[in-house]
Amino acid sequence: MNGRFQIAVHIMTLLTVSEGEQLSSDYIAGSINANAALIRKELSNLRKHNLVSSKEGKAGGYTLAKPAQQITMAQIYQAVKQDSILGEARNAPNPACAVGKNINKHMAAINTGIDDLINKKLGMQSLADFSKQFQ
Amino acid sequence: MNGRFQIAVHIMTLLTVSEGEQLSSDYIAGSINANAALIRKELSNLRKHNLVSSKEGKAGGYTLAKPAQQITMAQIYQAVKQDSILGEARNAPNPACAVGKNINKHMAAINTGIDDLINKKLGMQSLADFSKQFQ
DNA sequence: TTGTACTGTAATAAAAATAGTTACAGATGA
DNA sequence: TCATCTGTAACTATTTTTATTACAGTACAA
Numbered sequence A, B: 001m002n003g004r005f006q007i008a009v010h011i012m013t014l015l016t017v018s019e020g021e022q023l024s025s026d027y028i029a030g031s032i033n034a035n036a037a038l039i040r041k042e043l044s045n046l047r048k049h050n051l052v053s054s055k056e057g058k059a060g061g062y063t064l065a066k067p068a069q070q071i072t073m074a075q076i077y078q079a080v081k082q083d084s085i086l087g088e089a090r091n092a093p094n095p096a097c098a099v100g101k102n103i104n105k106h107m108a109a110i111n112t113g114i115d116d117l118i119n120k121k122l123g124m125q126s127l128a129d130f131s132k133q134f135q
Numbered sequence C: 001t002t003g004t005a006c007t008g009t010a011a012t013a014a015a016a017a018t019a020g021t022t023a024c025a026g027a028t029g030a
Numbered sequence D: 001t002c003a004t005c006t007g008t009a010a011c012t013a014t015t016t017t018t019a020t021t022a023c024a025g026t027a028c029a030a
Helices: A002-017 A025-032 A036-048 A073-080 A098-123 A127-132 B002-017 B025-032 B036-048 B073-080 B098-123 B127-132
Strands: A052-055 A061-064 B052-055 B061-064
Touching: A002 A025, A002 A036, A002 A052, A002 A061, A002 A073, A002 A127, A002 B098, A025 A036, A025 A061, A025 B098, A036 A052, A036 A073, A073 A098, A073 A127, A098 B002, A098 B025, A098 B098, B002 B025, B002 B036, B002 B052, B002 B061, B002 B073, B002 B127, B025 B036, B025 B061, B036 B052, B036 B073, B073 B098, B073 B127
Parallel strands: none
Antiparallel strands: A052 A061, B052 B061
16 A cells, blocks of 8 residues: 555645646646556545545546545545555464464554554644645 | 564564574474565564574574563564555656655655654563463 | 547556575584 | 584565556537
């Protein structure tokens, strides 16, 4: 989810700074220097999370779904994150070992603890706050 | 760094639980269900960070470099982490764009803020605390 | 009603990151 | 001097991420 948060924040910042104007995926991709279809995919995800709205057809494009004051960085983070931050085991550890048997559970506790913390921290900053830095 | 933190914590927990006994990389790999050479690579890194000591030769193996009470989960995290959590841009964004030009700097600020938070949180839990859960 | 400029999405390819493997030199103790 | 272990490099395989291409569908406007 590394690069995706970066991209999502970049997108959201562009939409904030351009104040309601419809931006095309091509334009956004140009600023990010990434592929337009990829950007549309992320925009699609952000729309699913009610952070952007889109308009098809000529003169279509993307805008914020609501004022930047009402969007927190945590919401963007949530929209993008899919896996835990510090990771779960990819190989089932050995269940015959007292440590292996329980490590996933205890790692999960660490992960959710940290994730809560991140959400709390990012929840304190609105997209409007963040975007102000670019003016 | 996802899977590596999991592996490193697993290793450190095994070494804690086995109370000073030398463990071989083979034994550790068996509990984690991973490759022994891979585990040795991570052990090598943990040693570099003064968290484990190793002994070569027959009857060799690995032990904690210091008591588990004196090791925090944050130290393990630090030993393993190499990149930022939420990511920096992989493509240089467009420098001709006010947002693209500055996004990396501002994302970096978010990243270090979160990293500090993680360190603070993980710094509150010792390896001894964590390992108690497995007894 | 037709052309143009967009979104939406799937299929696929390329690239990068991660994990796993093999191999073997060197250390150490029995 | 043999057996058992670490240390590390070189390499391969796998998985994940990112990029590309392609095209159907929508909306506006002349």
